Amino acid sequence: VERVYHGKVDRDLVISGVILHDIFKPLTYQVEENGAYRPTPLAERLDHLTLIVSEMVRRDFPLNLVHIVCAHHGGEAGPIWPRTIEALVCHLADVTDSRLNGEVLRAARYLSREATGEELNIVSSKEAFEVVHSKVVGGWDRVRRSVEKMRQKRFGVP
Template structure:
């Protein structure tokens, strides 16, 4: 089963063959090499990073959905403001799949923390996805969108408007999430004098909203509630 929000975005892909390939990869994001099959964490519980952004359970889906929505907003701007032309199928598919094998490089450690897998010692997620997109018969234009999504730090820079849009959407969402988490961490630390580890986006916004509406006392109460909610989750 696809995540509901992800499913809505996938079905915006008009080309049936491309949509089918995307769905198949989302439902079966495995990679085989030397006779060994790697599967990694389920997409729904995987983070999208280990430290910089979306570094909490569920962060992967958040990042993919948010990046794709941002990419579509950029498409609107390109077409309606700049009178350009964009292949939205490539933008949607590329943005959905740009980090698809990150969960493959993550595992849950003994203490419950997310760690890197042995596969990550030999291959990065971008190398894996490019090779797998080729193996699964994705079009060259789509492979370029994915391979160029790191912009200047990619194996190849974006050479199409679709690749540029994917890169910019990924960059904006990563930066947005990182700044939100940093701001919430700062507020929590200043309010209670200790770091609140493992913040997710929902908790971060609770803290930021509390500061805006109720000041530092609101932040203290928000941090207290977050800790209580986490304790309940651990016991359940």
């Protein structure tokens, strides 16, 4: 940002915001046996954003850092739009990460379907990246083997 746009950015705030913004997600999601996530009982009442922002305010974190965390979902999905460059950088990084994850999941489902003729419900990022990587390093045959290995692990099917 500084080099390209000639604006000043507090890198420490950005890094702190990136580290803290989802720190309470493990309290609000459980991993199922198939790798999918489901909300915890806590998440049925409070979301991870409410938890972290309230904790940061309680512990007297700097307002600019609280704002970064509070605004990381943006105004459409969260309570407030980013109003500082640091908050905007964190928001855009979070959006980009989410989109990348979605695209990799979509690509893995496509590769699985094309390689085996049937769709394996790929639910975790780890599985998705494994399928995409298998195509890069070993072509369609490697995709087939990766998908079969996942199917065996899930369903115990030889």
